[in-house]
Each structure stands twice: as structure tokens, then as C-alpha cells.
Amino acid sequence: MIDPALHLATKPTDMIIPAKGQTASSVGSPRIEKWLGEQLFKAIGPAPIRFVLRGETEISPTASSPIGTVFIHDNQTLVKMMADPEMAFGEAYADGRVHVNGDLVRMLEAVYQSMGAAPERRYARLTSKWMNWWQANTLRGSRSNVHRHYDLGNDFYKLWLDPQMVYTCAYFASPQATLEEAQEAKLDYICRKLELRSGETVVEAGCGWGALALYMAQHYGVKVKAFNISHEQILFARRAATERGLSDRVEFIEDDYRNIPEGFDTFVSIGMLEHVDPRRFADFGEIIHRAVGDTGRGLLHFVGRSHTGDFSRWIRKRIFPGAHAPSLAEAMNILQPRHYAVLDVENLRPHYARTLEHWLDRYDASSAKVVEMYGPWFQRAWRLYLAGSIAGFRTGTLQLFQITFAGSKRQTASWTRAPLYAQAGR
């Protein structure tokens, strides 16, 4: 993978062989540079990354040979990266104040691994809380947050999503499947996990561009009401419903999920939970309960984490305002108050890494177009978001959970999970 910003990078003037026993070695004014290097590696851990400062000073890891180089163009950026590496790197990368020579995804992977389970710093915790507050997913806050991301324009997403515009983790029956096959397989997998029967009613909370709602109606004969507050997405979805002759069976409603009424057999939400305040998960559970009661069932599909903690601050600041990746413990706050029985949890993390690899390839192939549409800052910021997400799913700082659940009065239909895998190739 070639970084499109690479042509801007300054070549390092010197190459040094790191001395043993040092955290990092450097050239230039020896003492200060050594200290700077140590501080940087203290902040990001012993990652195999070489840093080149102002085109002249090189700071290299000692423990391992570097897999890539980060060029930092000014001292201020370096100092910020020491204090708050994730946020400062994101900002500097988007601004063009750092450049990367090497495979960005692999380098981010290495940093995520080396940062490991280090406790969050106090400054990060404080700014994270502040961000939670000003990006709060109130009825109004959600509209603004969703508008900022999903209303960027359908033409932008068409550049790198599949034609059905499925903007969530696909399901690759094999890693060689195409993105189109894998997205369709995902839609079908969800329908089978939900054991949909013709004539049933489904409500979808956060329907994106409508692919799942349309698929369910077309292939499983159910009636769907799909909620979404992204105006652009709703317009696209309604057009698709008309074109495919499904308008009588799928209703796309431009409204908040909190206004979902009662009276459905099944509740489904794919990639929407990340936009719900985790302190309000019990309320979300009440919405599910109002929708499907104790006899219904549902499926939640979301980017999660293996522990409870705030989502990347840079991603929230620049890409997904108000977003949160819940742990399973948090997700249980949705389901347990009403005694919903968890039937199945599947972690599809490798599938999201693969999905994002497809997206990033397509995105890079369209990078000139993206620059034309939104400028170079935007092109770089979104590239970092996609690359960082791949790294997150590969290393496990991010997980992808699919939870199937049933109301306390519903008897499960399927005896084992074997039927899910009976249809080869689907």
C-alpha cells in the first residue's frame, strides 16, 4: 500500500544504526534529541517506527528494525505527539504536518500493539469526557452528529462502498469473496440469524442506505419499517425501494430511533449502537421492549471493544462525532433489564478488517476525486480513519459484535446453529 501523501515527504538526511541498551537513538544535538526520542517512545511504546524530525534528526527504535518512517515537519508537532500521541498524530496527518513512508496500516498496527493496554492518561480522560458532553447524542445532538458524517453526500460514499451502499462489516464466507458477495452474504446471514418468516414485521433502527431493509422484504417476505435521521440516506433508500418495487413492503421513516413505536416481531440495528449514549442503554432497551415486547427477538450489530472505555478521541473529533464502541458488558445494559436472553454473540472482527481493506483500496483508487470534492485535508483525514480502523480490527483494539437475542417469552426456533452454515457459499 502506498501512502498518497508520500510525495510530500522529506527524505531523511542520515541513517543511523541504533546503539544497544537505549530506548531510542538519534542524531543531531545529542542530549535533547535523545531525550525527545525517549519521550516519544515512552508515549507510544516500543513500536518499530523510525521518526525523522525536521528532515534532519532521526529517532529510531532500538529493539527492532523499523517497518516504516514518520516524518515530523516541526517541533511543535513532535511535542504534541509526546503529550497526546493519538490525537496529535491524527491532526498532524490530516494537516500534512507529518508524512508516512511505509504501509500506514501496518505502522498503526505496530503502534496499537506497542501502546497495548497502557492506562489512559489523565489529559486524554478529561478531554474525552468533555467531548462526550459537547457531542452528546440527545435528539438534537444525534441529528447534528449523524448529519456531519452520513450526509457528506451519497456521491462520496459511492466512490468506495459496494453498489448496495452497505456501510458496515461484511461477512466473507471465505477471505477471497468479493466485497459485493460479502455484503450480500452479510444481509442474508442476519436474516437467517433472525429466523425471519414471511409476513412478519421488522423494525430497523438506523437503516443506512436501506440495503438490509430492502433485502429482508425482497428475500424473506417481511414488512419493514426502517428509521434513519440522515436525510441523504433516506432519499437514496426510498428511491431504491421504488426502483425495486418494494415500496409497499418497506417504509423508510426519517425519524429518530427513539420514536420507534410498538407492534413488531423483530428489531434489528446494524452499526447504529455506536451512536447511542452508553449511559442511555437501558432506555435503548426500553425502545426495543416497546417495539417487540417479550415475545419478539432481535439482532444488534456494532463496533465494540473488549473492555469498557471511550472511543478514539481523534475519530470522534474529526470523523464520527458522538461515537462510542461499547463493550459487551455495556451492551448487556440494553438487554438485561428486560430479561432478553442472549442467544448468540459472534465476533466478526477479522471480517471488518477485510471489509475495510476493500474500502481503503477503493478509496485510494479514488483519492484524486476525493481531493477534488473535499480538498486534501479531508482526503487525508478519511484515509487515516479507514487505515486506523483496519489496524484496530487486526490488533483487537476494536471488535465487531453481532448479538442475537430473544424476549423472555419467546421459544427459540432453531435447535442448533448448524442451519446457518448449511447453505454452502451463502
Next chain:
Amino acid sequence: MIDPALHLATKPTDMIIPAKGQTASSVGSPRIEKWLGEQLFKAIGPAPIRFVLRGETEISPTASSPIGTVFIHDNQTLVKMMADPEMAFGEAYADGRVHVNGDLVRMLEAVYQSMGAAPERRYARLTSKWMNWWQANTLRGSRSNVHRHYDLGNDFYKLWLDPQMVYTCAYFASPQATLEEAQEAKLDYICRKLELRSGETVVEAGCGWGALALYMAQHYGVKVKAFNISHEQILFARRAATERGLSDRVEFIEDDYRNIPEGFDTFVSIGMLEHVDPRRFADFGEIIHRAVGDTGRGLLHFVGRSHTGDFSRWIRKRIFPGAHAPSLAEAMNILQPRHYAVLDVENLRPHYARTLEHWLDRYDASSAKVVEMYGPWFQRAWRLYLAGSIAGFRTGTLQLFQITFAGSKRQTASWTRAPLYAQAGR
């Protein structure tokens, strides 16, 4: 299903047709009896059960025709059942102070359903807390608790378990599978979920009579250290290892799981978590982490619940001292502090109902033998425990969770779950 205690039951003297609009109707001294009936149905909800008091007064549900009759032989038992239905019924059933005419499992199911999600009463909450305290699973407490249940004598368990003595939920590829087939299928299913490879090391926390440890070593070529504090079970397991020529690959250690050392690839615990204090789940997570670190993986299999709450007090008092059925939220307290990634959660609840049906059939077939071994009180108490467990898994007051997890530095081997279901009939 015929209740073996039935022959003691007094026939009701009168049959009445319930009057409409009443919660319950009764014959006898009309006012008091009506009040008694109302109180009883208030305590258990509108269950379709007929009660016959002192062989003469009948209290019937009005909303539905009864599916069975409970004969209550004295006023004191009736009053206790009003105040604390679950505990009082358990005690009275074991004592022979009530008798049941009808299918005990179905009747218990009906009561569990009618009691629904009613909040726990204050008295129950207090006595439950008290019980948590005096049955605490300290190192010493666990020995006493485990001894009381698992050291009843292997001859007793042989009466109703399969020959391999697997005393946990089986896996029925189809509901028609035999118990023997289903237990073997479960052992294999766990090995495949863990993706065991020849030469790896496994530690088992709470190994019962050793069936899984032996199966893993024999069929997957792994080395197993299996911990258990039940003396009777360890003796049985060691004998089986010798007989099957597996002593060099399986070591049965009579020690507490808290003393599991480091240095394993895989951690497995089947039906043991129910004996761990949920307030100590983080410590349990540390034991797992010591055993397999960040690169290992594991599987937890346990009787759980769809919400967090104490286990049946009667079961704890008479059958399983110190037992607790954790919710998934509680279970996450084991895995999340060390960032273990949940890969898979499967709810095998219908399989445990089926397993228990097999056990109860065999138990009932051996009831004379059980009476001979431990007396009629014991025979009735254990019958209620088995029947109540079937009802619990059928209605969903109990769940059976299998959680597969991986350390934060382990990459998962399997791309999808399809290989788990590729070998038909296993």
C-alpha cells in the same frame, strides 16, 4: 411423567367450577378460604394450578383450567407458601408435606411463567444475602460446598448420568440423539470451539469426573492438567485415565482452581463458574490470565441467567450450596479487565432442558434405589431439583452459556464458524 410421591396424595373431596371475575375460588369456610386463595395466587401469579388444602378445601385458578393439583397437607405449609412460595414449596415437597398430581415439570414451568419478572420480595432478598454469606466460596467454603454435592458418592451419579459421567449440559445435534451421543458431541464441540492442536497444553478448572480432559488428550493430542476439589471425582478420573492409558497426558490434581499455575495454551471450565463468588470474578480473570496470558484462549461453559440476580434459595439451601448463575454482564467482569476478546457466545438452553429430561427419566427409573441409598426425603428433594431445572431451562429463568474467548494478543485461527458444523452428525 408420574410423580412417585403421588400415592400419598389425598383425593380432593369436591370439584368446583370457578366463578368468573374472581382471582381464585374455593370451597370450605368461604371468606377465609377465598382470602387464602387470593394470597396464594398473589404470591405465585395466575398459574393454572389447583390447590387442595387439608384434603378438603379446593382453591382453583379462574383464568385457566388447571394442568395439575398440589395437595397441601397443613395450614402452616399453606401460610409459608404464601409468604415465600419457592422456598416453602421446595421444603414441603422434600418433606412430603405437599404432593403433586400431574406433570411436575409442566406445573413448575407454569408457575415460573406466571411469577414472571416479579421483583424479589424483601424477605427473599435478605435471606438470600444471608445465604451468600454463610455459603461463601472461600477456599474452605468451596471445599465444604463441593463436598456436599459432588461427593455424594459416584454410585449415586452412575444411576442417572451417562457412563462417562458428564454432569453438564450435553449438545444434541438433533433432539433425537441419545444422551451418550449428545455428551460425546459436547466434548468434541468444545475441543473444536477451542481449535485444539496436538501438543498444546490445556488447563481445566473443575473437571468433574474427568470426561473432557480425557477426551481432549485422547482425540486432540493435548496435554491436560485438570483441577478439582471433589475427592470422589478425582479418584474416579484418575482410575479412568489409567484404564484408558492416558495417565502420561492427563494429570488430575486435587486442588482448588485458585492454585492453577501459569504456562498453558488454553483454559477451559465447564460448569464450575456457578461455584465462584461473582464478586470475585475479576480474581477469576486474573487466574485465567496467569494460566494462559494474552496469547492464550479459553472457554467458559456455565448455567447463567438473562439478568443479574441470586440463584434459587431452595437450590442453594438443599442442593448446591454457594451456587450462583451469572448473567453475561457478570461474566464480562472475568474477561474485560484483561481485555480478553469474546469470540463467541452460544446459548444452549434447550440442550440443557433435553439433557435434564434424560437425567430425570433415568433418575425416576432408579427412584427405589435412591430411596434405599439416601431415604425418601433425599429422593424427593433431588427429583424437585431436576424437574425444576428442566422447567427453568424451558421457560428461560435459566440459560446455558458457552463463551469462547481469546487473549488480546492472539489472532483467531478460524475465519468463520462454518467448520464447527462441517462434520455432520458430530
